[in-house]
Structure formats: C-alpha cells, structure tokens
Amino acid sequence: MNYIESVTKAIAYIEDHLIEKTTAEEIAEWVGYSPYHFHRIFQSVTRNTVSDYIRRRRLTHAAYDLFHSDLRIVEIAIKYQFESQEAFTRAFQKMFAISPGRFRKQINMKDTLFRTMEKKALDETGMRHLLYGVTLAPLIINKEKRYLVGMELRGLDSREIGKLWSCFRQRVAEIERRRDPESTFYALIMLTGVQWEVSYTACVEVSEEGQIPEGMINKVLPAATYAVFTHRGSLDRMPDTFYYIYNTWLPKSGRMRTNDPEIARYDHRYLGPTNDDSEFDIYIPIGPIL
Numbered sequence: 001m002n003y004i005e006s007v008t009k010a011i012a013y014i015e016d017h018l019i020e021k022t023t024a025e026e027i028a029e030w031v032g033y034s035p036y037h038f039h040r041i042f043q044s045v046t047r048n049t050v051s052d053y054i055r056r057r058r059l060t061h062a063a064y065d066l067f068h069s070d071l072r073i074v075e076i077a078i079k080y081q082f083e084s085q086e087a088f089t090r091a092f093q094k095m096f097a098i099s100p101g102r103f104r105k106q107i108n109m110k111d112t113l114f115r116t117m118e119k120k121a122l123d124e125t126g127m128r129h130l131l132y133g134v135t136l137a138p139l140i141i142n143k144e145k146r147y148l149v150g151m152e153l154r155g156l157d158s159r160e161i162g163k164l165w166s167c168f169r170q171r172v173a174e175i176e177r178r179r180d181p182e183s184t185f186y187a188l189i190m191l192t193g194v195q196w197e198v199s200y201t202a203c204v205e206v207s208e209e210g211q212i213p214e215g216m217i218n219k220v221l222p223a224a225t226y227a228v229f230t231h232r233g234s235l236d237r238m239p240d241t242f243y244y245i246y247n248t249w250l251p252k253s254g255r256m257r258t259n260d261p262e263i264a265r266y267d268h269r270y271l272g273p274t275n276d277d278s279e280f281d282i283y284i285p286i287g288p289i290l
Contacts, residue, residue: 007045008124024050066104129240138227148219150203168202174213177206190261226283235273260285
C-alpha cells in the first residue's frame with residue numbers, strides 16, 4: 001500500500017469516528033504503521049497533523065449541525081468530543097472567525113468562510129492535487145483600487161458559468177478602456193448577502209470608470225491585500241485548491257479573510273477548463289496578521 005492509499009484509509013477511519021474518542025495511535029494501528037512513521041506520512045500528504053485534521057473535520061461537521069439542526073451548542077460541543085462549550089467556542093472562533101452563536105443567528109453570511117462549510121473529506125484525488133496542483137506558500141501582494149466590467153450571474157452552476165463565458169467572450173470587444181492584454185480575464189466570486197447565495201462575474205479590467213455596454217455591469221474593487229495561489233489542472237479540481245486554502249493555509253496563517261471578492265485571474269497559461277496543464281491564479285482577500 002502506498003502512502004496516499006494509507007492516508008486515504010486513515011481518513012475514512014477518521015470520518016467514521018468523528019463523534020467518538022479517537023487517537024492518532026489507534027489510526028496508525030488501523031493502517032499498519034508505527035505512530036511516529038504514520039504522523040510523518042499523514043502530515044506530508046495532507047499538510048496537517050493528525051490531530052489538526054480531526055479537529056477541523058469535527059468543526060466543519062459542527063458548523064453544518066449549527067446551521068441545519070436544532071441541537072444546542074453545548075450538545076454539539078459534546079457530540080464532537082470537545083471538553084466544554086467554551087473549548088468548542090474557542091476552536092470554532094479560531095477556524096471560522098465567528099462564534100458558534102453568531103454563526104447560527106446570521107442571515108448575511110459575509111462574515112463567514114463559506115467555502116469551509118462543505119462536509120467534504122479529503123480524498124485520494126484531493127491529496128494528489130495537494131502534492132502537485134496548488135501553490136502551498138502563496139504570494140502576498142497589495143493591489144490598488146481597480147475597475148472591472150463584465151457580466152454577472154447568481155450561483156455557481158458550471159453549465160451556466162460556461163454559457164456566461166461564451167457570451168462574454170463574444171461581446172468583450174465592446175468594452176472600452178481595457179487595461180490588461182487581450183488574453184487576460186477575471187472571475188469575481190462573492191456572497192450577495194442573501195443566505196448562501198453567491199454571485200459570479202466574468203470580467204476584464206479597465207483603466208477607469210465609464211460607460212458600459214448594455215447587459216453588463218461595472219465592479220469597483222477597493223485597495224486590498226491578497227494571498228495569491230496558483231491552481232494547476234482542470235477546473236473540476238478547484239474545490240481541492242479551496243479546501244487547502246481555507247482548511248489548512250488560512251487557519252495557520254494568522255490572518256482572516258476579508259469580505260472582498262475572491263478573484264480568479266486567467267491569462268495565457270489557462271488552456272481551457274478540462275486541460276490538466278492549465279494554470280491560473282486565485283486571489284484570496286486577507287487582513288493583517290493578528
């Protein structure tokens with residue numbers, strides 16, 4: 001059994017025992033390694049220690065329960081093996097930048113890291129993507145105020161996004177004052193403030209505000225700091241990249257995500273949505289180190 005297969009087996013065991021007391025030693029025995037060797041293998045493949053991974057999976061499931069069940073916070077804390085409601089609250093606040101109580105009450109979800117809410121376990125394909133398909137240490141950059149013009153839709157349905165890009169590319173020549181080379185496009189992803197609703201905008205950067213073509217919108221991005229990750233591979237692997245960013249890098253970075261949009265920047269390296277050699281950059285808006 002290779003290392004990725006071993007970690008896949010370990011993760012399946014973890015998922016089956018999230019509401020039970022589980023130790024790294026038990027998991028190591030399950031996959032047939034010494035605790036020391038297993039710890040090194042698990043961390044090298046997942047970029048997390050065993051205990052960190054278990055805690056984050058429990059918190060992710062706990063967040064789902066907060067949003068979708070009537071269980072009291074203390075009941076959820078006990079269910080996911082936290083010693084007390086206070087310990088659970090501290091861990092939840094650290095991971096999601098919001099308290100369990102505030103999270104449960106919110107309608108406007110802009111203060112939460114909405115991509116971490118998915119009840120998704122890391123699988124074998126995702127592990128391989130971590131090893132070969134994403135920048136693990138992002139570039140931190142500052143951007144000045146920017147102007148973009150494009151076409152928007154609500155939701156992240158891949159078929160509708162494909163239609164949006166097809167229509168936008170046919171009409172992009174109508175946009176005046178375009179700033180970037182013709183091969184550069186942007187996608188903005190942001191919460192609308194209505195529960196979990198997300199807006200997606202296909203756009204290009206322009207040098208200044210001005211008249212826009214019919215059926216298009218303008219977006220003004222304020223000056224901001226971003227962590228820039230390079231995604232390598234097809235678009236169907238993007239959830240794995242976001243999984244790493246929000247579940248591994250961001251909690252360890254000492255920073256918080258701000259409410260500005262996420263940005264994907266597509267240039268000449270982008271070879272199409274299904275091409276395994278495609279590359280593009282993902283900009284995550286972040287605040288200062290706390």
